Amino acid sequence: MWFRPNGSMRTARVGERRVSMDFGVAYTEEQQQFRKEVRAWIEENVPEDMKEPVDGRDDTEEQWRFWLEKHREMAVKGWLYPTYPKEYGGGGLSGDHETILAEEFRQARIPWSGSSLLFATLLVWGTEEQREKFLVPLLKGEATSWQKLTEPKGGADLANYQSRAVRDGDDWLLTGSNVFISGTPRPHWTPAGPNYLYGPMLTDPDAPRHRNLGYFIIPVPSEGLDIKEMDLLPGHDQHAIFMDNVRVPADHLIGGETQGWQVLGAHLDQEHGGRGRAAPSPRDAFAAKMVDYARDTKHSSGTLGSDPVVQQTAMEAIIDSHRDAILGKRTYWMYSNRMEVQYQGNVADVHNREHQLRNTIRVRDVMGMYTLLDRNDPRAPQEGAQEVSQRDKAGQRHAGGSTNIAKVILSRRIGISRTQERAAPTPSTATKFGS
């Protein structure tokens, strides 16, 4: 992909000169061919009723099983986790390929992430044996995993972890609980959960903060492990986890037994924006949908969009979402070129959270109370998509750590925090494409 200085397109006068102003993204012949291949695959493989429903609460066990199977097929093509190393089952493809996949899959409402927070952790901290054991099946789509961080006492202060890991011979016994753990399958579906949970546990209660945690991968199902669904405002994707002396073998500890905080750094760096976004998330499309609504809805003598106040609000929303896409893309560009991402991912993370909230308010200002009608109400515009978005954005303020915590991290990264401690940026784990 490259930015074309195409003189035949828009131009602007700068002093006496007329310069090219076409900043459109152009794709190479090979990339356009790749896009065609992806579209043809979607056409052939993805029936309409297997696409992600507008409201996540309408997903079905049949869809879950369909996508478990399809993800394996996508992994064989290198499309499930495109930029991860081929030697571990990843696609070995470039960031440009991932961008095309993200654009096409999201357009077609295919459940797909292109990454997982556990991958960087295993690539940076896992032994070769652990990568073979955990990373390979995950990258091949043969296993799934959920991150397990937040405890009932609170999620913001992760260094103050209470769930315990106690050595028992060569094994560890894990006891504790978690809340808000996100993941797809519902407890009454088959399979009922992921293959692994991963996250920190307190291994040495007498050691100082940041030197007292271990980082574990926990097999599911396990004796003593219970997963319960939480029905929350955004839907039913969050879970409570209870562990009562769950036995895990020694090789399920990633890093040293008191290095969990440092291992967690690789995991959280990705969660807090360190990988960027190849293409905007469908979650961010709701502002564009609001513009569609303003354009298509009759109002007084014209359309809703002919009202100058609506125009102003819609324009601000669109500028905000474009700025957000560019910030996410900048980090992604750095990540996929194996540059060290310092504060840029955190800037994009804070902006993403805040712009979503600003835009949900703008959507309500333009579309009014119709935004709160759900899919069951015949008057709900856009199949209730805005109502889903209004609930979702309320939850997203806290998902992945809260916005306040994202700001604390950003201020640390730019050197203005109360403490001098600054987490080291995690090295990029993108494939060295072509080398």
Ligand SMILES: Cc1cc2nc3c(=O)[nH]c(=O)nc-3n(C[C@H](O)[C@H](O)[C@H](O)COP(=O)(O)OP(=O)(O)OC[C@H]3O[C@@H](n4cnc5c(N)ncnc54)[C@H](O)[C@@H]3O)c2cc1C
């Ligand atoms: C939709 C959704 C999905 C989620 N998915 C997962 C998941 O998959 N896995 C997982 O482990 N967790 C998940 N979470 C939990 C999420 O990570 C936590 O909600 C978050 O870390 C905050 O923890 P808390 O809710 O316990 O708030 P608390 O830690 O109790 O904090 C309460 C409030 O105090 C503020 N606060 C706390 N400390 C500070 C500080 N030092 N400076 C400034 N403000 C502070 C917080 O911002 C928050 O507003 C999810 C949450 C949601 C809503």
